[in-house]
Structures are given as structure tokens and as C-alpha cells.
Amino acid sequence: MELLRLGPIGHEIPVVRDNDVYYDLRPLTTDITPEFFADDGIGRVRTALDEGSLVPLEGAEDLRIGAPVARPSAVVCVGMNYAAHAREAGAEPPAAPVVFFKMPSTIAGPYDALELPPYATKADWEVELGLVIGSRAFRVASAEDAYSHVAGYMLANDLSERRFQIEESGGQWSKGKNLPGFTPLGPWIRPAAEVDPGSLRLRSWVNGDVRQDSSTRDLIFDVGQIIYLLSQTMPFEPGDVILTGTPQGVAMSGKFPYLAADDVVEMEIESLGRHRQAVTVTQ
Incomplete structure (x- = not known):
């Protein structure tokens, strides 16, 4: 399981890649931020993957890869x-x-x-x-x-x-x-x-x-x-x-x-x- 942020600078989409499939995380979070981690974001993503509730992100392979964490305080x-x-x-x-x-x-x-x-x-x-x-x-x-x-x-x-x-x-x-x-x-x-x-x-x-x-x-x-x-x-x-x-x-x-x-x-x-x-x- 890999957490990524894909898209233009300032407009990245939170994504998880699992078994080479990119899934859109926007139903769970607006971004991979400090708040995401504080709210057990990784655990929630794993649960969603296990439940099969996430939808693949079309065209993910063609998007810019951004830094995988947004706005850390330090x-x-x-x-x-x-x-x-x-x-x-x-x-x-x-x-x-x-x-x-x-x-x-x-x-x-x-x-x-x-x-x-x-x-x-x-x-x-x-x-x-x-x-x-x-x-x-x-x-x-x-x-x-x-x-x-x-x-x-x-x-x-x-x-x-x-x-x-x-x-x-x-x-x-x-x-x-x-x-x-x-x-x-x-x-x-x-x-x-x-x-x-x-x-x-x-x-x-x-x-x-x-x-x-x-x-x-x-x-x-x-x-x-x-x-x-x-x-x-x-x-x-x-x-x-x-x-x-x-x-x-x-x-x-x-x-x-x-x-x-x-x-x-x-x-x-x-x-x-x-x-x-x-x-x-x-x-």
C-alpha cells in the first residue's frame, strides 16, 4: 500500500496505490495532511481497501506525482x-x-x-x-x-x-x-x-x-x-x-x-x- 498525491502543484489528489491500482481517496480525505494522520488516516484507508469501497482514479498514471504529504508543521x-x-x-x-x-x-x-x-x-x-x-x-x-x-x-x-x-x-x-x-x-x-x-x-x-x-x-x-x-x-x-x-x-x-x-x-x-x-x- 502506497500513499501518493497526484496532479498539478497546489491541486494534488490524494491517492492510494494497491496491487498496482490507483484509488481515489477523496471520499475519505481532502488531502494527505497532518489532520489525515491524526485521524488514523492509514488505518481508514486500509479498511476502505479491505471493504472494496474505493473507486479507481482514471488516468492516474498520466498525472504529475507530488510530494506525498501536504503542509507538515515541521x-x-x-x-x-x-x-x-x-x-x-x-x-x-x-x-x-x-x-x-x-x-x-x-x-x-x-x-x-x-x-x-x-x-x-x-x-x-x-x-x-x-x-x-x-x-x-x-x-x-x-x-x-x-x-x-x-x-x-x-x-x-x-x-x-x-x-x-x-x-x-x-x-x-x-x-x-x-x-x-x-x-x-x-x-x-x-x-x-x-x-x-x-x-x-x-x-x-x-x-x-x-x-x-x-x-x-x-x-x-x-x-x-x-x-x-x-x-x-x-x-x-x-x-x-x-x-x-x-x-x-x-x-x-x-x-x-x-x-x-x-x-x-x-x-x-x-x-x-x-x-x-x-x-x-x-x-
């Missing part, structure tokens, strides 16, 4: 969460999660073009496992309990402009993380019950050449630890998005050039789909 990100990535950045693996924030307005669809302003000279890719919170999580009792607050998982690209993030940041990573379109998500959300987040292969390519190839087995802080530790000081609400970090193989390593006009970035996580962003530079 996008919380964890940095330096793979040991090899920390080393390639010249840092020691952190003793506690490194946290930064992205504005929800940065969210884009998995195949939308990436339009860089001309001053974004150090734009970088980051394949990441993303998750959506399904129920309020504050002061969670343990890392094991934290998993019960996850609605589902998705593929994310935590795009970064390293000059703003590192060189002109004022000590705040978020400055280099919030250009328009810098958080492509999707193509779908897969329910948490159908995913083992501790053993997923992550890969990225630029112009067809492999850049990243790793596994969530190498996470320093796994999903449960991230939610448990961060929830001690911040409440997560239904629909909030958490990005869990990227493995080694980014341009910041010095091994690869930063993104430029006409580059194509692709990434994939097994069972969570694939992205493709074509890069343009605006004037």
Missing part, C-alpha cells in the same frame, strides 16, 4: 548520522543527534525540476530515509516505543547549498538548506508496518554515475533513537516530517563536482521508490 533533519559521511566531512561521529530545520515551503515532488539561483554555486545532493509522524510524540518513554509514533516512510533528497550552510552560515546549517525545491519527497509514503527502516539500501546518481550506495544499517542513531532523543525537548505532531541523515558520497567530500545546469540527480531507496531531478539555473 521538517526536522538529522545531520552527520552516518559515520562514513562524518569522516568525509572531516568530523567525528556525533555523540548526540545534530539537528537542523527546513521550511515546509521547500518541499517538492520527486520528479519536479530543481531550479537553482545563479548564486547557488555549491548545491549538493543527499539521499535520505524520511518518515512521517502519525501520533503526537513528546517525551517518548524509549527508543522502542518511538516506533509506534511513525505513520510511514518515504524517500527524501535533503538538498544543500554548502556555501550558505558552511562558509556563510553564522553557525546555522539551515541557511544552506532552505532554497525553493530543496526537499523533494516521495513518490509515496509506505506504511510503517510494511517497512524495516533498519535495513534499507540507499543510492544516488548524478548523470548516471553512482554517488552514494549505503544502507540504513550504518545509521549512528536509528529511527527509534532519533525520535526518542529529540522528543525529550521538542514535541512532534502528526504529519511532521523527519529526515534521518545521508551516507557518504556527496559533493562536499571533494570527490565530485557540485550540481550545475543540465545535471540530473537520481536516487532510490528499496521499496520506497525513486527520484529524478533535472537541474536548471535561473538568472
Whole structure:
């Protein structure tokens, strides 16, 4: 079962794909929003599928694929969460999660073009496992309990402009993380019950050449630890998005050039789909 939002920007239709059939979710919800998750949206969709009460969406395959979650109240990100990535950045693996924030307005669809302003000279890719919170999580009792607050998982690209993030940041990573379109998500959300987040292969390519190839087995802080530790000081609400970090193989390593006009970035996580962003530079 895969939750998607299909259609033009600002007019996406909530959809579930099950056994390769796209079903219209508008009889259940106007969109896949925080309210959808707070009201056990995934459970209601599963019940409707089992009852056979949903109608297929005609022409679904021809529609644009948008980000699979609309209007989260927060996008919380964890940095330096793979040991090899920390080393390639010249840092020691952190003793506690490194946290930064992205504005929800940065969210884009998995195949939308990436339009860089001309001053974004150090734009970088980051394949990441993303998750959506399904129920309020504050002061969670343990890392094991934290998993019960996850609605589902998705593929994310935590795009970064390293000059703003590192060189002109004022000590705040978020400055280099919030250009328009810098958080492509999707193509779908897969329910948490159908995913083992501790053993997923992550890969990225630029112009067809492999850049990243790793596994969530190498996470320093796994999903449960991230939610448990961060929830001690911040409440997560239904629909909030958490990005869990990227493995080694980014341009910041010095091994690869930063993104430029006409580059194509692709990434994939097994069972969570694939992205493709074509890069343009605006004037």
C-alpha cells in the first residue's frame, strides 16, 4: 500500500496505490495532511481497501506525482548520522543527534525540476530515509516505543547549498538548506508496518554515475533513537516530517563536482521508490 498525491502543484489528489491500482481517496480525505494522520488516516484507508469501497482514479498514471504529504508543521533533519559521511566531512561521529530545520515551503515532488539561483554555486545532493509522524510524540518513554509514533516512510533528497550552510552560515546549517525545491519527497509514503527502516539500501546518481550506495544499517542513531532523543525537548505532531541523515558520497567530500545546469540527480531507496531531478539555473 502506497500513499501518493497526484496532479498539478497546489491541486494534488490524494491517492492510494494497491496491487498496482490507483484509488481515489477523496471520499475519505481532502488531502494527505497532518489532520489525515491524526485521524488514523492509514488505518481508514486500509479498511476502505479491505471493504472494496474505493473507486479507481482514471488516468492516474498520466498525472504529475507530488510530494506525498501536504503542509507538515515541521521538517526536522538529522545531520552527520552516518559515520562514513562524518569522516568525509572531516568530523567525528556525533555523540548526540545534530539537528537542523527546513521550511515546509521547500518541499517538492520527486520528479519536479530543481531550479537553482545563479548564486547557488555549491548545491549538493543527499539521499535520505524520511518518515512521517502519525501520533503526537513528546517525551517518548524509549527508543522502542518511538516506533509506534511513525505513520510511514518515504524517500527524501535533503538538498544543500554548502556555501550558505558552511562558509556563510553564522553557525546555522539551515541557511544552506532552505532554497525553493530543496526537499523533494516521495513518490509515496509506505506504511510503517510494511517497512524495516533498519535495513534499507540507499543510492544516488548524478548523470548516471553512482554517488552514494549505503544502507540504513550504518545509521549512528536509528529511527527509534532519533525520535526518542529529540522528543525529550521538542514535541512532534502528526504529519511532521523527519529526515534521518545521508551516507557518504556527496559533493562536499571533494570527490565530485557540485550540481550545475543540465545535471540530473537520481536516487532510490528499496521499496520506497525513486527520484529524478533535472537541474536548471535561473538568472
